Amino acid sequence: MRQKNSTLYRAEALTLGTFFCLYVAQSIPSSFLSTALQVMMREQQFSLSSIGLLQLVKLPWILKFLWAPLVDRHCLTVRDYKRCIIVSEVIYAGLLCAIGLLQVSSDIYLILGLIILALIASGTQDIATDSLAALSYGGRDKSLVNTMQSSGSFAGTLVGSGLLLVVLHRYGWQVVLLCLALFVLLALVPLGLERQIIFEKKDPKRRAGIGDFALFFSRKGIWRQVLFLLLFYSGLMAILPMLRPWLVDQGFDMGSIGILSGLLGTGTAFVSSLASGFVVRRIGIYRARKYFATLILVATLYFLILTQVEVSTLLVSIGVMLLWAAYGSATVVVYVSSMETLRAGREGTDFTVQIVITHLCGMGMAILGGVVADHTGYSGLFALAVLLAHISLFYIHLVFKNEK
CATH class of the missing domain: 1.20.1250.20 (MFS general substrate transporter like domains)
Known part of the structure; x- marks a missing residue:
């Protein structure tokens, strides 16, 4: 055995x-x-x-x-x-x-x-x-x-x-x-x-049609998943595109930014995503949504606190690792939850539509984050990120509570 x-x-x-x-x-x-x-x-x-x-x-x-x-x-x-x-x-x-x-x-x-x-x-x-x-x-x-x-x-x-x-x-x-x-x-x-x-051969009678990507949105109950995809990343996506400009304004040079954001940040995301898959498998998708939404909230709060204290390389490094750890973990949650809403015969279409939604949300938040930071400074941007993270966590508690 x-x-x-x-x-x-x-x-x-x-x-x-x-x-x-x-x-x-x-x-x-x-x-x-x-x-x-x-x-x-x-x-x-x-x-x-x-x-x-x-x-x-x-x-x-x-x-x-x-x-x-x-x-x-x-x-x-x-x-x-x-x-x-x-x-x-x-x-x-x-x-x-x-x-x-x-x-x-x-x-x-x-x-x-x-x-x-x-x-x-x-x-x-x-x-x-x-x-x-x-x-x-x-x-x-x-x-x-x-x-x-x-x-x-x-x-x-x-x-x-x-x-x-x-x-x-x-x-x-x-x-x-x-x-x-x-x-x-x-x-x-x-x-x-x-x-x-291996898997059973797909039923030829249930083959996808050309316009099936649009029919994805007509399914009963699918909009709670769509809103989840729009909200879950939003707090992170308000900060991540502005991370490098923020580091520049904190006095870091190009080499240091490359190490902090490129190596430390992406490396942390790789490790956290690798570990998060096993965590999600053990605790289930509902608890994973809730726990990692909380991690996103903590990461955004940390950056808001940084606007009120004297910034050091250590504090920034912790913030970068926290932000990218939340991003890596959240990515696994998004992928798993997206795979749970696939129609038979249309697996690739439904998964692709959902991931595109997150891409479009990220682009929109990057634009909004730039506008907010330009008019209110980084403190306003980070406050917006905290607000979005709060809304996301509240939404998960409210809408997915029956999945416990």
């Missing part, structure tokens, strides 16, 4: 590792491209308006709900999902190779176009991977695969926006892009070897 259990644990670990590789393969290239291009364009004296065009590369990940029903419609078996993921990643790797052959100084608009195409391919892989994960894991085990999703994303960001910038400086644009393309292909190896991912 012990040997049988050991074999099962090993098989589950390998399957989770497969999903981790797929999520890291999405995150590293995209985070590297968005960060490296900003630096390289500014070094080559591009205008700030031209650099602002980099925001267009986010469009595929915001609009991917439009083609998510197509993935759900045509992927009915494990083999279908594997084929979709592999084809998408091969296209992604090919486009990364093409981008690496171009020069930022002379081909920037062509590079931006190819990046958008590359992220469409990566977004398609993400839809298929999320759907496959939802079909492969049920009940409390959802938190485990969602941990791989969250921690894989943070690990990719840590490498892509940190370590690879150092490699870029030493080896150059072309070498790094070709290595990224190779890494994307290598990340497919565990999926190709994976034999433990």
Whole structure:
């Protein structure tokens, strides 16, 4: 019996590792491209308006709900999902190779176009991977695969926006892009070897339609989940986009900000998301919502208190770790709760719609936070974040109390 259990644990670990590789393969290239291009364009004296065009590369990940029903419609078996993921990643790797052959100084608009195409391919892989994960894991085990999703994303960001910038400086644009393309292909190896991912074939009569992303909002009781997605992150999203400007105004230089926000912050989020999946599995999604909403409230209150005291590097470091720990943990809760509201045959569509809602909320809060900070200062911004965190916690207590 012990040997049988050991074999099962090993098989589950390998399957989770497969999903981790797929999520890291999405995150590293995209985070590297968005960060490296900003630096390289500014070094080559591009205008700030031209650099602002980099925001267009986010469009595929915001609009991917439009083609998510197509993935759900045509992927009915494990083999279908594997084929979709592999084809998408091969296209992604090919486009990364093409981008690496171009020069930022002379081909920037062509590079931006190819990046958008590359992220469409990566977004398609993400839809298929999320759907496959939802079909492969049920009940409390959802938190485990969602941990791989969250921690894989943070690990990719840590490498892509940190370590690879150092490699870029030493080896150059072309070498790094070709290595990224190779890494994307290598990340497919565990999926190709994976034999433990199984689920019953989807019913062909329940295949997704083109407009199914809109029908998601017509379901009975779904709006309580939509409001949860809009509120849960809001306090954090008011602060996170303004964190680097706030650090600048506290007297920290670029190198220190990179260490605090890039390495310490993202590293903390990676660790917290990794641990939170096991916590959610143990205590359940209701208590996890409540506990991590409380953690968000504590993090926002901490930053409000910082506006009333003399700031030191230690106090700032604690605040950064607290903020990113709350973000990493909250991400797992959002993913798990989103997976609990999926319709049969429309898993990828429903999950994608919900994650896009959080992205749009984050963008809106970033804009609102900037306006509030500009007119009332950081104390006003942090007070707004505390208020939003309070509302979120109250909403969870009020609306989800029957899930205890």
